Amino acid sequence: MFPLFPLLLILPTSAFVRTENRSVSDSSGVLFSPNYPDNYDDNLDQFTTITVPVGNSVILTFLDFFTEQDYDHVDIYDGGDTTKNPDFVFSGDAAGSALNLTSNIVVIRFSTDMIGVARGFAIEWDPNPKDKPFQVKNSCEPAPKNSTFGLITSPNFPYNYPNNIQCNYLITTTKSRYSGTPGFFSVNSTGSSLFIVFSSDLQNSYSGFSALFESID
Numbered sequence: 695m696f697p698l699f700p701l702l703l704i705l706p707t708s709a710f711v712r713t714e715n716r717s718v719s720d721s722s723g724v725l726f727s728p729n730y731p732d733n734y735d736d737n738l739d740q741f742t743t744i745t746v747p748v749g750n751s752v753i754l755t756f757l758d759f760f761t762e763q764d765y766d767h768v769d770i771y772d773g774g775d776t777t778k779n780p781d782f783v784f785s786g787d788a789a790g791s792a793l794n795l796t797s798n799i800v801v802i803r804f805s806t807d808m809i810g811v812a813r814g815f816a817i818e819w820d821p822n823p824k825d826k827p828f829q830v831k832n833s834c835e836p837a838p839k840n841s842t843f844g845l846i847t848s849p850n851f852p853y854n855y856p857n858n859i860q861c862n863y864l865i866t867t868t869k870s871r872y873s874g875t876p877g878f879f880s881v882n883s884t885g886s887s888l889f890i891v892f893s894s895d896l897q898n899s900y901s902g903f904s905a906l907f908e909s910i911d
Contacts (some may be wrong), residue, residue, distance in 0.1 A: 729812025848902025
């Protein structure tokens with residue numbers, strides 16, 4: 695009878711990677727990482743192609759972005775050619791970044807390794823006419839209502855907000871309360887509604903804020 699030896703089977707890392715490809719042709723929207731605002735998964739290789747109408751370029755605004763530094767990253771391909779090196783790479787804390795690309799097509803690749811996860815990202819895309827300079831938004835954007843989660847931003851975020859403006863945000867939900875995370879602190883409401891007022895004076899202005907709100911039991 696032959697002796698028995700243990701068999702060790704080593705699979706390449708690529709055998710465990712979940713590859714996804716999708717395309718979006720809406721003129722504007724928000725791209726969320728898987729499970730957002732909960733942690734994304736390990737072993738992802740996700741490609742998202744965004745196409746805005748011809749004659750426009752794509753503007754990307756990183757409303758929220760937090761990944762495992764250096765190991766989980768987002769690659770940006772201006773024009774959609776993924777056979778070349780990416781035009782931009784983001785990893786770690788990149789909330790508040792913004793890109794005014796040159797093409798009406800962009801591929802966003804999200805790659806994660808086998809260990810360590812984080813909250814992920816919310817990346818907004820908008821079209822901008824190629825024959826016109828980029829115009830920031832000087833108005834207050836309404837907060838989504840009756841949502842389990844969402845984001846509110848100061849006008850023009852991540853660019854400087856205008857002087858002498860007041861924005862009122864009413865957030866409501868069918869659940870018990872919201873938890874917002876503006877920067878490095880959080881606020882818990884005591885009921886199902888939260889009213890937020892942002893106002894600026896006549897002098898200095900800064901990049902403002904992006905706040906994630908989420909309903910909790």
